[in-house]
Amino acid sequence: MKLKIILLAIVTLAITSCKGQPSKNIQTIDAVAFSKAIQATPTPQVVDVRTPEEFASGHLIQAQNVNWMNPDFVANSVKYDKSKPIFVYCKSGGRSHKAAEKLAELGFTNVIEMEGGILKWEAAGLSKPSEKWIGITQKEYADLLNSDKKVLIDFYAEWCAPCKKMTPYLLKMQKEMGDKIVIIRLDADKNKSLLSEMKISELPTLLLYDNKQLKWQHSGYISEPDLKKQF
Numbered sequence: 001m002k003l004k005i006i007l008l009a010i011v012t013l014a015i016t017s018c019k020g021q022p023s024k025n026i027q028t029i030d031a032v033a034f035s036k037a038i039q040a041t042p043t044p045q046v047v048d049v050r051t052p053e054e055f056a057s058g059h060l061i062q063a064q065n066v067n068w069m070n071p072d073f074v075a076n077s078v079k080y081d082k083s084k085p086i087f088v089y090c091k092s093g094g095r096s097h098k099a100a101e102k103l104a105e106l107g108f109t110n111v112i113e114m115e116g117g118i119l120k121w122e123a124a125g126l127s128k129p130s131e132k133w134i135g136i137t138q139k140e141y142a143d144l145l146n147s148d149k150k151v152l153i154d155f156y157a158e159w160c161a162p163c164k165k166m167t168p169y170l171l172k173m174q175k176e177m178g179d180k181i182v183i184i185r186l187d188a189d190k191n192k193s194l195l196s197e198m199k200i201s202e203l204p205t206l207l208l209y210d211n212k213q214l215k216w217q218h219s220g221y222i223s224e225p226d227l228k229k230q231f
Helices: 002-018 031-039 052-056 073-077 094-106 117-123 138-144 161-176 192-198 224-228
Strands: 026-029 045-048 063-065 086-089 111-114 150-156 181-187 205-210 213-219
Touching: 026 031, 026 094, 031 086, 031 111, 031 117, 052 063, 073 094, 086 094, 086 117, 094 111, 111 117, 117 192, 138 192, 150 161, 161 181, 161 224
Parallel strands: 026 111, 045 063, 045 086, 086 111, 150 181
Antiparallel strands: 150 205, 205 213
């Protein structure tokens, strides 16, 4: 009996030690610390792992684009020095986390990931103000709230996994609950200036208004039943 218990403990330890353990070569830090670390590093290696289209729409000054979704990600990563710090970021943190793990697996000894991605960077006021306003204006946003019904604003992105999971039931609710609530979905990538002004740094973000007053706000995935409770 004692032998069985000992064997079970050994197997459990082996399983837990091989699963879910973060690499000691990866640091995940907030946007402000990320910015300071880049500034303190001579000739920093900064990698934006978003798509070329996202990269072209705006990126950190020192960054180079190595698309995580590209099958050649590993091959494109070998040009960087594995012995020096490499800074990694994406839009909200999902892709950069996977990329950081892959880089550590490839032998990079100091992988520094920006927590929350460029959304957190912009929310922290680290981006230079753009002369060009992208997307709907604040006045146009305010006009969306002119309704005698409750208004639910859904900030989403096509690449966002939780957003994709929520899309079917939100579209269904738009049709089935149109007499009670107005549901408006705004693509975050097409309304960057508004997101920056509103300090929205996570996707999806839902905002529920009643008589133009914000009554409820939620970031991240939420199930259909839990969302309906807010109405």
